[in-house]
Amino acid sequence: MNWLLSGDYPRSRVLAALLILVFVGLALAPFVFPGTRALNVAAKVAVFILLVASYDLLLGYTGIVSFAHTMFFGIGGYGIGIAAAKLGPTWINLGLGIFVSSLVTLALALAIGLLSLRVRAIFFAMITLAVASFFQILASQLSDFTGGEDGINFKLPELLQSRLVCYYGVLVISCLLYLVLLRIVNSPFGRVLQSIRENEFRAEALGYRTVAYRSVANCLGAFAATAAGALYALWLRYTGPDTTLSFSIMIDLLLMVVIGGMGTMYGAVIGATLFVVAQNYLQDLMKLAADATQALPSFLQFVPGLLHPDRWLLWLGVLFIVCVYYFPAGIVGRLRR
Amino acid sequence: MKTDWIPIALVPVLAVAALPLIPNTPTWVTLTVAGLAMGMMIFMMASGLTLVFGLMDVMNFAHGAFISVGAYAAASVLIAMKGDMQAASLAANLSAMAPALLAAMALAGLLGWFFERVVIRPVYGDHLKQILVTMGGLIVVEQLIHVVWGPDIIPLPRPATLTGSVLFGDAAIERYRMLAVLVGLAVFAAMWLVLGRTKLGLLIRAGVENTEMVESLGYRIRRLFVGVFVAGSALAGLGGVMWAMYQESVSAGMGMQMMVVIFIVIIIGGLGSVGGCFVGALLVGLMANYIGYVAPKLALGSNILLMVLVLLWRPRGLYPVGKA
Amino acid sequence: MPDALLALEAVNTHIGQYHILQGVSFSVPQNSLTMLLGRNGAGKTTCLRTIMGLWRASAGSVKFGEKEITRTPTPDLARLGIAYVPENMGIFAGLTVRENMLLAARGGALDDKRLEWIFGLFPAMKKFWGSLAGNLSGGQKQMLAISRAIAEPRRLLLVDEPTKGLAPAIIAAMIEAFREVKRDATLVVVEQNFHFARTLGDAVAVMDSGRIVHTGTMSALAADEAMQQRLLGLSLDAHQ
Numbered sequence: 001m002n003w004l005l006s007g008d009y010p011r012s013r014v015l016a017a018l019l020i021l022v023f024v025g026l027a028l029a030p031f032v033f034p035g036t037r038a039l040n041v042a043a044k045v046a047v048f049i050l051l052v053a054s055y056d057l058l059l060g061y062t063g064i065v066s067f068a069h070t071m072f073f074g075i076g077g078y079g080i081g082i083a084a085a086k087l088g089p090t091w092i093n094l095g096l097g098i099f100v101s102s103l104v105t106l107a108l109a110l111a112i113g114l115l116s117l118r119v120r121a122i123f124f125a126m127i128t129l130a131v132a133s134f135f136q137i138l139a140s141q142l143s144d145f146t147g148g149e150d151g152i153n154f155k156l157p158e159l160l161q162s163r164l165v166c167y168y169g170v171l172v173i174s175c176l177l178y179l180v181l182l183r184i185v186n187s188p189f190g191r192v193l194q195s196i197r198e199n200e201f202r203a204e205a206l207g208y209r210t211v212a213y214r215s216v217a218n219c220l221g222a223f224a225a226t227a228a229g230a231l232y233a234l235w236l237r238y239t240g241p242d243t244t245l246s247f248s249i250m251i252d253l254l255l256m257v258v259i260g261g262m263g264t265m266y267g268a269v270i271g272a273t274l275f276v277v278a279q280n281y282l283q284d285l286m287k288l289a290a291d292a293t294q295a296l297p298s299f300l301q302f303v304p305g306l307l308h309p310d311r312w313l314l315w316l317g318v319l320f321i322v323c324v325y326y327f328p329a330g331i332v333g334r335l336r337r
Numbered sequence: 338m339k340t341d342w343i344p345i346a347l348v349p350v351l352a353v354a355a356l357p358l359i360p361n362t363p364t365w366v367t368l369t370v371a372g373l374a375m376g377m378m379i380f381m382m383a384s385g386l387t388l389v390f391g392l393m394d395v396m397n398f399a400h401g402a403f404i405s406v407g408a409y410a411a412a413s414v415l416i417a418m419k420g421d422m423q424a425a426s427l428a429a430n431l432s433a434m435a436p437a438l439l440a441a442m443a444l445a446g447l448l449g450w451f452f453e454r455v456v457i458r459p460v461y462g463d464h465l466k467q468i469l470v471t472m473g474g475l476i477v478v479e480q481l482i483h484v485v486w487g488p489d490i491i492p493l494p495r496p497a498t499l500t501g502s503v504l505f506g507d508a509a510i511e512r513y514r515m516l517a518v519l520v521g522l523a524v525f526a527a528m529w530l531v532l533g534r535t536k537l538g539l540l541i542r543a544g545v546e547n548t549e550m551v552e553s554l555g556y557r558i559r560r561l562f563v564g565v566f567v568a569g570s571a572l573a574g575l576g577g578v579m580w581a582m583y584q585e586s587v588s589a590g591m592g593m594q595m596m597v598v599i600f601i602v603i604i605i606g607g608l609g610s611v612g613g614c615f616v617g618a619l620l621v622g623l624m625a626n627y628i629g630y631v632a633p634k635l636a637l638g639s640n641i642l643l644m645v646l647v648l649l650w651r652p653r654g655l656y657p658v659g660k661a
Numbered sequence: 662m663p664d665a666l667l668a669l670e671a672v673n674t675h676i677g678q679y680h681i682l683q684g685v686s687f688s689v690p691q692n693s694l695t696m697l698l699g700r701n702g703a704g705k706t707t708c709l710r711t712i713m714g715l716w717r718a719s720a721g722s723v724k725f726g727e728k729e730i731t732r733t734p735t736p737d738l739a740r741l742g743i744a745y746v747p748e749n750m751g752i753f754a755g756l757t758v759r760e761n762m763l764l765a766a767r768g769g770a771l772d773d774k775r776l777e778w779i780f781g782l783f784p785a786m787k788k789f790w791g792s793l794a795g796n797l798s799g800g801q802k803q804m805l806a807i808s809r810a811i812a813e814p815r816r817l818l819l820v821d822e823p824t825k826g827l828a829p830a831i832i833a834a835m836i837e838a839f840r841e842v843k844r845d846a847t848l849v850v851v852e853q854n855f856h857f858a859r860t861l862g863d864a865v866a867v868m869d870s871g872r873i874v875h876t877g878t879m880s881a882l883a884a885d886e887a888m889q890q891r892l893l894g895l896s897l898d899a900h901q
Contacts, residue, residue, distance in 0.1 A: 063465065065465060110496060120464070121465060122390075122396045122464055122468070123470070123604070123608075124394075125468055126600040126604060127604075129597060129600060129601060130601055130604075130641050130644065131602070131641075133597045133639045133641070134638055137476050137637040137638050138638065141634050141637070141638075165464065181483075199678075201675070215499045245594070253473065253474060253478060254469065255476075258469060263500045302484065302485075305482055305485075305660070308484075310483065310488060311480055311484060312483070313476060314476075314477060314480035314481065314483075314644055316476075317476035317477040317480060318473075318477055319472050320469075320473045320476070321456075321470060321473040321474065321477065324466055324469045324473060325459060325460075325470070326461075326471050348741045374805045443711070497726060518763045536763075536769075539756070539760055539763065539764060540751070540764070542755060542756060543753045543756060543760075546754065546755055546756075547713055547751055549735070549747075549751070550747070550751035550752075550753070551764070552715075552734075552735040552739070553713060553715070553735055553736075553739055553744075553745040553747075554739055554764055554765060554767070554809075555736050555767050556736055556737030556739075556764075556767075557734075557737075558736070559734045625843055658755065
């Protein structure tokens with residue numbers, strides 16, 4: 001167990017319990033939660049745990065705020081999508097798609113890293129926003145290649161056509177890559193990253209070339225995001241701008257990583273699970289609450305409005321802000337106290 | 338006093354450079370006016386953000402919220418005064434627009450005041466938290482707009498006397514765009530005068546360069562911060578209304594959608610420079626319209642290409658200001 | 662000993678995790694010029710910045726006359742009559758010389774007589790009155806910084822390395838200016854140029870590793886070469 005978790009224990013009974021719950025839930029989802037909707041939620045949780053963890057590597061461990069993460073997510077998805085649709089749904093073609101995605105990711109991550117890690121955080125954030133936006137435009141404009149706004153629907157190789165097999169494939173790979181990330185942040189490399197985040201001048205003074213470290217971290221995070229994108233595309237058998245590149249996904253990522261807990265890796269598990277489940281089921285709960293409050297007197301009529309199911313993002317946004325101020329290490333940090 | 342004329346000159350240079358690409362001169366005129374109008378509106382939306390960043394070292398990612406809120410506030414007023422808006426008299430139209438613009442600036446300014454005191458003050462100096470917190474604020478405000486004004490897009494027709502175009506020779510120029518240019522110029526002129534000719538403006542310009550030194554000279558400049566923030570927010574609200582009437586619709590996400598363009602403009606202009614923001618906005622507006630005509634597929638990406646070109650020439654923007 | 666205008670007692674300043682000032686205590690007599698000397702990194706600039714409230718003292722007290730000013734915000738200190746000229750001069754490059762000077766006149770307008778006096782000391786100020794401060798040479802910028810500090814009468818001037826990188830002719834003008842200012846005000850000047858220090862200094866305080874290691878009169882230090890060598894690693898005849 002020590003080797004598996006790379007020495008990074010949950011350090012809280014409640015957290016450990018929650019993590020086990022999530023893991024068991026995901027592992028047994030097809031059997032415990034009947035229906036396609038539940039399985040979709042579970043697959044999305046599995047993918048997003050990996051995606052959020054990759055973002056935590058950047059934000060929580062290295063202190064980089066980047067708005068271009070969804071771009072890498074999209075590259076992974078489009079790699080699979082284009083390969084499967086244009087070349088045919090064989091394992092070799094999928095492998096080719098992943099390979100090309102990785103190259104593109106590497107090139108872009110290096111470019112972004114080397115170019116902008118030399119500038120102030122704010123400048124970097126804005127530039128990544130512009131780059132991500134540009135990529136999104138590119139994806140929707142090059143419709144012959146990328147399917148434009150509609151995206152690409154494609155078939156999968158025979159083995160993956162079984163929903164069950166596909167699900168476990170996604171879950172297992174996501175799990176493995178997550179554990180790899182866990183290993184990375186607990187390695188000497190990861191510790192240097194953290195020291196850079198704490199105090200960059202000191203790290204430079206101690207001889208670490210911070211730009212190099214941050215560039216590597218940037219690339220690793222980007223790779224993991226690309227992998228997540230590929231997995232998601234495989235599950236959905238579809239890839240398109242709104243499932244991968246849209247800014248709302250970027251915002252969702254931010255919410256997940258902060259609420260779950262920045263710089264903890266386990267925060268990714270908690271945050272992703274909480275968010276995706278809320279996204280799908282909280283709305284039902286809110287509808288109940290909204291209906292229940294319809295009968296309130298007129299001066300409280302805004303209450304049903306606030307509880308309207310479409311407003312679930314409002315509450316998560318408030319929770320997010322509260323976390324930034326008072327719980328910088330999110331739920332995980334709170335549980336560990 | 339030596340002013341750096343090169344960036345300003347880029348505006349007419351770009352306009353002239355577009356001539357050979359647009360063989361039909363009347364079309365060129367139309368596009369140029371359209372570009373200038375768009376640029377003016379973007380300038381109004383962006384100027385507050387660059388000044389706030391330059392002076393207070395705060396990047397308010399929620400700036401888009403002020404744009405949306407301003408637009409919605411005005412929309413409410415204009416819908417209430419529908420009669421005056423639809424009347425065929427310019428006076429009646431303006432009598433409806435004036436309170437709408439004021440309402441937009443007031444509500445956006447109020448929201449700005451709330452933001453500065455409650456949301457941003459606790460995280461002065463911490464850029465990471467600022468980015469996160471203001472993003473959160475943007476999400477929350479957008480949702481609250483839905484709560485107050487409903488989830489649908491509200492159509493916002495232009496006032497009756499400002500619809501349609503006027504013919505100058507063969508060139509058709511939209512009336513509304515001419516108004517936008519006038520309003521934009523008025524705003525820019527006002528800012529220029531305040532910044533250049535008043536002691537307040539002097540303090541702001543000095544503060545953008547070196548806040549510490551201004552304090553060492555005995556000015557409680559932090560008290561100015563709130564005022565500048567509120568003014569910047571009010572301007573964003575004004576820009577929002579003008580833009581909404583240009584698009585003829587109001588949606589909760591409109592502010593957020595503009596953020597990318599606004600960031601591009603203030604990066605091109607130089608963070609903290611109002612003049613740079615003005616030039617940058619005009620360049621972006623012109624580019625978008627020219628390229629939109631010549632090569633529509635490239636239009637959306639043209640801003641970003643422009644930004645890259647400018648940064649290659651001047652890495653800190655057209656008019657870099659003190660704080661690096 | 663004349664009354665101390667400024668008195669520091671056991672002042673500690675931390676910057677991040679670095680403990681820069683480790684218990685600084687000294688007092689500055691009124692109407693004198695105290696030179697704050699010491700090797701690079703001794704904490705002299707930090708000392709001035711702490712007095713001016715730009716960095717917060719983590720312990721100890723700073724007194725201005727009878728007033729405890731340890732926690733007073735910077736603008737209020739300026740209003741009490743303290744002027745600060747930082748090491749990088751702190752002039753506003755995007756503003757003209759005139760606008761820089763205008764900012765120094767908190768009351769609104771500049772006193773013409775005083776302005777004439779300043780022009781007499783630093784003629785370049787008059788010559789470049791309408792130019793952008795950023796276009797001035799290093800020496801002229803320094804003159805502007807000093808001019809700004811003396812545009813209105815002040816009780817205490819904190820000056821950080823005024824002669825750094827200046828030509829001897831300009832240093833002479835600087836000495837002249839400081840002599841005049843010294844008559845109505847008190848000065849604390851951080852300096853590396855010993856000739857300048859010896860010519861103008863009345864009292865001296867030497868810092869090392871965040872502490873005051875010597876206080877006394879300038880004449881005593883100037884006469885004792887061995888002490889100079891020990892405290893500062895050089896003799897007074899260096900740095901002409």
